[in-house]
Amino acid sequence: MAECLTGARYLAQSLHDYGVTDVFFMEAILRHTLLELEKLGIRRVLAHSEKGAAYMADGYARASGKVGICMAQSVGAANLAAGLQDAYLARSPVIAFTGHKAIPELQRNAYQEIAHPALYQSVTRFSASIEDASQLPILLRQAFREATGPTPRPAHLDFVGHTGEVMELGPVDEPVAVDTRHGRLPAYRNRPDPDDVLRAARLIDTARQPVAVIGSGAVVAGAADEVRALADTGIPVAYALDGKGLVDDNRESTLGAVGNYSAPYANKVIHDADLILYIGSDTSDMATGNWRAPHPEAAIVQIDADPAEIGRNFPGVTGICGDPGLVLRDLVELLRSDRGKDWIERTHALRRQWLEEVEPRSVSEARPTTVERLCREIERALPEDALLVADTGYSGIWTGTHIKLNGCGQDYLRAAGSLGWGFPAAIGAQCALPGRPVVCFCGDGGFYYHLSELETARRWNLPVTVIVNNNTSLGQDIPGVREVYGAETGRTEDLTHFEPVDFAEVAKAFGCQGIRVEEPGSLADAITNGIASNQPTVIDVVTDPEPRAPDAWFPPPSQ
Structure with missing residues (x-):
């Protein structure tokens, strides 16, 4: 008994x-x-x-x-x-x-x-x-x-x-x-119907300018090798922010982030594509530029483990239900291998052109520090096995567009929309990954939400490194507030700005390490030493509230 x-x-x-x-x-x-x-x-x-x-x-x-x-x-x-x-x-x-x-x-x-x-x-x-x-x-x-x-x-x-x-x-x-x-995920890894795979392969092979877009489903499936093999057939790979980290951002075939939180060139490429292959993507407004980035005449192929997601947001899709990794293994074997690199080279040139445009701000010595420079120094200092956790809003846009990850050890998580999520989520991630560096990128507006959890990190000696983009404001909201005011006079800053706070001193009061950075030349050492210190650390970086994160491109309403 x-x-x-x-x-x-x-x-x-x-x-x-x-x-x-x-x-x-x-x-x-x-x-x-x-x-x-x-x-x-x-x-x-x-x-x-x-x-x-x-x-x-x-x-x-x-x-x-x-x-x-x-x-x-x-x-x-x-x-x-x-x-x-x-x-x-x-x-x-x-x-x-x-x-x-x-x-x-x-x-x-x-x-x-x-x-x-x-x-x-x-x-x-x-x-x-x-x-x-x-x-x-x-x-x-x-x-x-x-x-x-x-x-x-x-x-x-x-x-x-x-x-x-x-x-x-x-x-x-x-x-x-x-x-x-x-x-743990995935609980089951289902193989696709071979007929569905063959149908999709034939459609993809007829496309002149196909693009793949990966989402969190591909990450859960651990489909990095399979996505790389797909790119090697001549198909450029983009990602919604929940798919960032699965592919090497330095590869010529990587297009980068697309959707609402992307650089201007990215959605243009999606709009020029005659076929889009969504892999484990929820095809949400955030992933598709409010469902406007794909051209109305583009063919859609969608791979998802859940049949209810296939065709949710686009009619007439060619669907394949199954584990994204297993689907891609079968699909790549059927795809033509003579596509060439012309289309990848064209998309890469657009990305390279944009990167060249923002490069001066990425190496700027200006004070306050530019966020582009901050992102560049994070990219350089990030360990090969680090997890980067980004809060929502501008934190997602800055990290998604300006920090390249290696696709073979570095991972990425971002808030799905809740400001303040980043820091406590990073604490949970550090509990799950005790042997890996966890770095959180957030603004001061997001950090205010749960800064009391500094005590939690110290109590358990969780060596999370929090990098605060401290512009004393809710930077993403400034343009919208000013647009509403228009020609009206008044105190717009009452809606968006805070009093200056030294978060490094706040961290020290909690018993954590705090580092204040006011000179761009001090960033590299501060980030490297903070991550290496193996203790909870806040790196408080003074930045300017005026510069805007990249704006995504959207097609005119007629398109």
Whole structure:
């Protein structure tokens, strides 16, 4: 007869068996489980906000491919749900645990209690309430299956008890049983239908100017070699920002970032293409320039592990359902090998021309430091195995367009839209990758959100290097505010600007290393030494709020 376990012990052992090494939480939640997790050697990272805990779990999941775990008690459930938006948009395998009052206390104005299902409906693909510990085995396994599905997204379990204690202390009469396949991505690697591959290959071979665009699905599939083989057939490769890092930015065949956060030349190439091959891309507005960059007459081929994504945003696509890496292996074997390099050379010339245009600012000695110079020094100092984590907005544009990655050791994560995500996500990523350097690029506006997590990084000695593009403003919003004011006089800066703050001194007050950079000539040593110091470090770089990040090109409405 199987040993009867408490819910807490069953949950802890299951997380361990799924391969979870860290959990992120706000007290008070699942205290009995946290005790059991300590016995099993799982790190329990107490954050300073529920949103911070959710972002850490998201960064952990994206960096490792494992399921990220975050938790909060009943009163923190709304805050935790808000933190899952980025994980949902980025297709990240995160599971959130919350507590709720027991049935006799519901609908009676119980302290701190509101209904949780509606909070999680739009930010998870699966949410369930557990009213008895006996439900735990089935629903926990289902949460892991859902989180690691073909389109990975967060799941949520709401445990009975304000802190989940009723479930924790209840009995579970069956042995721990987990499917370790669902402990990380991809849970399954499905082969494509050969007829679909052949149909797509024939279409691609008729194209004169094809372009491939990779997204996060290709990254999850680990399809770097396969994408490189595709490029070797004469097809230039671009990426949405969630696909950056998979290919070598220095290769002639690499086009760079496309979509809304791209340099001007990139969307022009997409618009000139007569066929676009989307590989593990969600074909969102961000990836496609508000769905306008592809020419209306261009053929679309779409590869995705989830059939529901094929054709979501473009009609008449030629679809291939399967693991992007496995699909590309079969596809490349069928593609013609005599395409030549004329088209790649043409696209590379456009990219090279733009890089030459921005080069003077990339080597500028101006004060305040140009962001282009900051990006150049990061690129030079970034270790061969580093993970670069970028916040949203300008941080994504600057790093996506101005920092080249090697495609064979360096990786990239960016926020899916939540300002302030970058720093706590980098902490979670560092937990997942203890042997690799993790560098976070954010603006001062984003860093303000969760700078209290400096204490978390110091407490666990997580050697994250945070590079703050400190322009004392929300730089991306300045043009929009000024456009609204137009000829009106007034204090536009009230909407976009902050008082100067020395974040290096703030870091030191938290017990972390802080380095202030006011001269561009000091950047190289500051970044190199900060990364090498093996301690949490903030490099506060004084920049100018006026220069704008590159603007993406969009075709006129008639096109």
